[in-house]
Amino acid sequence: MFAWSLELAWLIVLLPFAAFALIGLFLHRWPRLSASLSILAIGLSFILSVLIAAHVFLGGMQEPFELSIRWLAMPGLNVDMGLLIDGITGVMLIVVTLVALLVQVYSLGYMHGDPGFSSYYAYQSVFAGSMLGLVLANNFGQIFVFWELVGLASYLLIGFWFGRDSAKNAAVKAFVTNRVGDFGFLLAILFLQIIFGTLNFNGLAAEIAGYTNTAILIGISILLLAGPIGKSAQFPLHVWLPDAMEGPTPVSALIHAATMVAAGVYLIARAYFIFSTTPEAMMVIAVVGGFTALFAATIALVQNDIKRILAYSTLSQLGYMVMAMGIGAMTAGMFHLMTHAFFKALLFLAAGSVIHAMANEQDIWKMGRLKDKMPVTTWTFVIGALALAGIPPLSGFWSKDEILLGAFASGHMGLYLLGTLVAFLTAFYMFRLIFVAFFGSNKGGEHAHESPLVMTVPLVILAVLAVVAGFVGSPLMDYAFAHYVTYPGAVHHDPNIMVMVISALVAITGIILAWAIYQKELISHLALREKFQGIYTLLYNKYYIDEIYHWLGQRFIDGTARVLFWFDIYVVNGLVNGIAALTGGAGKVLRYTETGQVQTYAGYMLVGVIVIVGLVLIAGFAMLI
Amino acid sequence: MIGFQHYLLLATFLFAVGIYGVLTKRNAVAVLMSIELMLNSVNLNFVAINRYLVTDHAVGQLFALIVIVVAAAEVAVGLALIISIFRQRKSVNLNDFNLLKW
Amino acid sequence: MNMNDAVFIILGFITLLGAVGVVSFTNIVHAALSLVMSFLGVAGLYFQLQAEFLGLVQIMVYAGAISVLIIFAIMLVMDRDPDQTNVSHKVNRWWGGLIALLFAAFIGFAIRESHFTGQAASTGADRLGQIAELVLGNYVIAFEVAAILLLVAVVGAIILAKGAKEQ
Numbered sequence: 001m002f003a004w005s006l007e008l009a010w011l012i013v014l015l016p017f018a019a020f021a022l023i024g025l026f027l028h029r030w031p032r033l034s035a036s037l038s039i040l041a042i043g044l045s046f047i048l049s050v051l052i053a054a055h056v057f058l059g060g061m062q063e064p065f066e067l068s069i070r071w072l073a074m075p076g077l078n079v080d081m082g083l084l085i086d087g088i089t090g091v092m093l094i095v096v097t098l099v100a101l102l103v104q105v106y107s108l109g110y111m112h113g114d115p116g117f118s119s120y121y122a123y124q125s126v127f128a129g130s131m132l133g134l135v136l137a138n139n140f141g142q143i144f145v146f147w148e149l150v151g152l153a154s155y156l157l158i159g160f161w162f163g164r165d166s167a168k169n170a171a172v173k174a175f176v177t178n179r180v181g182d183f184g185f186l187l188a189i190l191f192l193q194i195i196f197g198t199l200n201f202n203g204l205a206a207e208i209a210g211y212t213n214t215a216i217l218i219g220i221s222i223l224l225l226a227g228p229i230g231k232s233a234q235f236p237l238h239v240w241l242p243d244a245m246e247g248p249t250p251v252s253a254l255i256h257a258a259t260m261v262a263a264g265v266y267l268i269a270r271a272y273f274i275f276s277t278t279p280e281a282m283m284v285i286a287v288v289g290g291f292t293a294l295f296a297a298t299i300a301l302v303q304n305d306i307k308r309i310l311a312y313s314t315l316s317q318l319g320y321m322v323m324a325m326g327i328g329a330m331t332a333g334m335f336h337l338m339t340h341a342f343f344k345a346l347l348f349l350a351a352g353s354v355i356h357a358m359a360n361e362q363d364i365w366k367m368g369r370l371k372d373k374m375p376v377t378t379w380t381f382v383i384g385a386l387a388l389a390g391i392p393p394l395s396g397f398w399s400k401d402e403i404l405l406g407a408f409a410s411g412h413m414g415l416y417l418l419g420t421l422v423a424f425l426t427a428f429y430m431f432r433l434i435f436v437a438f439f440g441s442n443k444g445g446e447h448a449h450e451s452p453l454v455m456t457v458p459l460v461i462l463a464v465l466a467v468v469a470g471f472v473g474s475p476l477m478d479y480a481f482a483h484y485v486t487y488p489g490a491v492h493h494d495p496n497i498m499v500m501v502i503s504a505l506v507a508i509t510g511i512i513l514a515w516a517i518y519q520k521e522l523i524s525h526l527a528l529r530e531k532f533q534g535i536y537t538l539l540y541n542k543y544y545i546d547e548i549y550h551w552l553g554q555r556f557i558d559g560t561a562r563v564l565f566w567f568d569i570y571v572v573n574g575l576v577n578g579i580a581a582l583t584g585g586a587g588k589v590l591r592y593t594e595t596g597q598v599q600t601y602a603g604y605m606l607v608g609v610i611v612i613v614g615l616v617l618i619a620g621f622a623m624l625i
Numbered sequence: 626m627i628g629f630q631h632y633l634l635l636a637t638f639l640f641a642v643g644i645y646g647v648l649t650k651r652n653a654v655a656v657l658m659s660i661e662l663m664l665n666s667v668n669l670n671f672v673a674i675n676r677y678l679v680t681d682h683a684v685g686q687l688f689a690l691i692v693i694v695v696a697a698a699e700v701a702v703g704l705a706l707i708i709s710i711f712r713q714r715k716s717v718n719l720n721d722f723n724l725l726k727w
Numbered sequence: 728m729n730m731n732d733a734v735f736i737i738l739g740f741i742t743l744l745g746a747v748g749v750v751s752f753t754n755i756v757h758a759a760l761s762l763v764m765s766f767l768g769v770a771g772l773y774f775q776l777q778a779e780f781l782g783l784v785q786i787m788v789y790a791g792a793i794s795v796l797i798i799f800a801i802m803l804v805m806d807r808d809p810d811q812t813n814v815s816h817k818v819n820r821w822w823g824g825l826i827a828l829l830f831a832a833f834i835g836f837a838i839r840e841s842h843f844t845g846q847a848a849s850t851g852a853d854r855l856g857q858i859a860e861l862v863l864g865n866y867v868i869a870f871e872v873a874a875i876l877l878l879v880a881v882v883g884a885i886i887l888a889k890g891a892k893e894q
Contacts, residue, residue, distance in 0.1 A: 594725065596723030598722070603822060607826060609830070610829050610833060613837070627732040630839070630841075631735065635739050635742070637835055638835075639742065641827040642743070642746040643746070644823070644827040644830055645826075646750040647823075648827075649816050650816075652814075654800055658758065658797060659749060661789075662749060672781060676776045676778070683854055687858055687862060689781055690858070691869055694873045696793070701796060701884040704800040704884070705884035705886075706887055711804045
């Protein structure tokens, strides 16, 4: 249909980067111009993405479209830069460009008056460009480059208010934690290059199909997994995501809910041809994802900061996605990625609206009665929460149900039960938030007012998407999503009514329980807290993981520093001083040869002559030649 | 019976005595005299080679002649130097000329 | 043993004896005289080697001019008891002796082990004429340079000996 748009796909990446360059170099002094340029760039990228997606999904594209140019050619190493456009790409393009566009528009209102307005839009552009480059990449090398760039953009945006120590530390923590994961990722890439000689996805898929050494494949899979564990904040590298809430709320919406953290899930999807050959690695993925989902959900139960609750919710949902990837339900995982992007971005942006109205107050217990003062925000937030909890017929229900169905039907009963439990907890803590902050009886929300249009319109758009986006993957549209986003060997499970009913019921139960405790106060939450004091403290302090890491780091870094210090003082210094001492000592001894008397020197010369003559006599005349 | 090698050996012993003198004498003039001994031994070598090995030309003798000329010039200048040093330092003992000592 | 050999032995003896005397006598004047004896021995050896002209030059220049020069210089720098003027360094003499000994041994060994070819007979040609031809023929430059060298040496020696006075 719009086949010509495929040829222009590279513009999608280039436009935001160009915006970044222009803003960064020239337009710094004109904030509104900078913002306009950035929004224009992402808007154009969005339009192009829509055209491409139309061609991919409706234009009957037979095969994935690939375009690549040779970037680096050395003997034994060829690195390409290229584009790969297939169903997965189409989905990601729409998600990323749409959410980025809405967030940038929203930021016009949220960041209004901030002294770093231009820089903010520059960073937003660089993030958008990097994320799109990652999504369009056709080989691991390019993905890695953009992966790192995305991490950089995240660092810049988390630490945007760099005057705050907490923000600075959070930015560094994010980057460093990511780096740890990237180390494994890079090793995996190196192994792939060495063993298979290519990093191109299609090329590798062909090679791996016939490769038999499973031990190596498992090793590569596990190493490759380290990247998503870092980027998508799975346990144990999840520690950066809650702290990343120090950044402006639109940033949290875009990066830490919808797109960047989804990059890890996207990578797993792209690299599925490797993972699907190693069932052991898949099991690891599933367990890591499932554990993270439960782990984060429990912590979210007792948090008081609205953004923290949403952050742990993101962690939990990412766990769902990763778990889906691990049990072979790649389609379900990508589907949930899409729906989650919409409703989580919605939730964050609405939370931002609240924070903005409450003069940067983020504690839910200090909010209340917001539904009267901020109706649009309130009801869009509720829609988002319903979607997240998985209430039919909203989008979250369909995607979460696909995952649970996949777990149930493929026999992973433990994971299925875990997923169901997490669904219950998710509904509970989200509505705890809603009842306390929006419907509560606190007087905190007295002075709030609704946000300007530029902030509420994106909320409405996202709310609509949160409602309808799920239909593309549901039985109602004959699983259209699965038709385009799939992999060889995918198993399609027939819809199971029992699973659907159970997941819906569980969610509704969670909501009712939250209503009972927090709205009607049938059970006092304070009494509950008293009764389960130990567990409460443990959860509130995030299982003390941060403190453990800190302690480990101290031991490690202190110990290493001490060893290296010793080394420096004694070995390196010793070596240098030793050479000096040697020279001095030699000098002290040798100076006695300088007697100042000519006869001594003549004697030395003659000794030399005698030595040469002696050597010649011993070794023959040939020695002199 | 007395052949070429004997002349060479004689020259060698002469040279060795000269070496001993150069290295051990404390009087500068004595060192100069020992140097003359060494030059003489070299001359002897040249003439012997001329007589026994390369007989068509008298180049060996010519060279020895030039060496004698140079030796004469050298002795003249050397002694003049010694005299002028003696005037400065009132001594010709080589042990005293150790300004380059550490 | 013919006459030639006997003459060689005697002349060699004189030469070596003189040389040893130079380094042995503690009185430097005696040493100088011993040097003269050595020169004369060498001159004799030149005669035996059919280098008559050279032998004469040796006597005239070495035994004549140079020796006188040396003795004059000795007289001018005599600052102590004559018998104490030519002593050897107490420590150095052992090292010097060792070096001289080693040198003589190695070179002597080398000479012994060498095979010299072309022990040609003497031609009895006109030596002096040959020298003259060479001096004024192929080696005229060496000759001229030697002359200049002498000139320079004489001038230099005069200046040095006179001392640099304020002009």
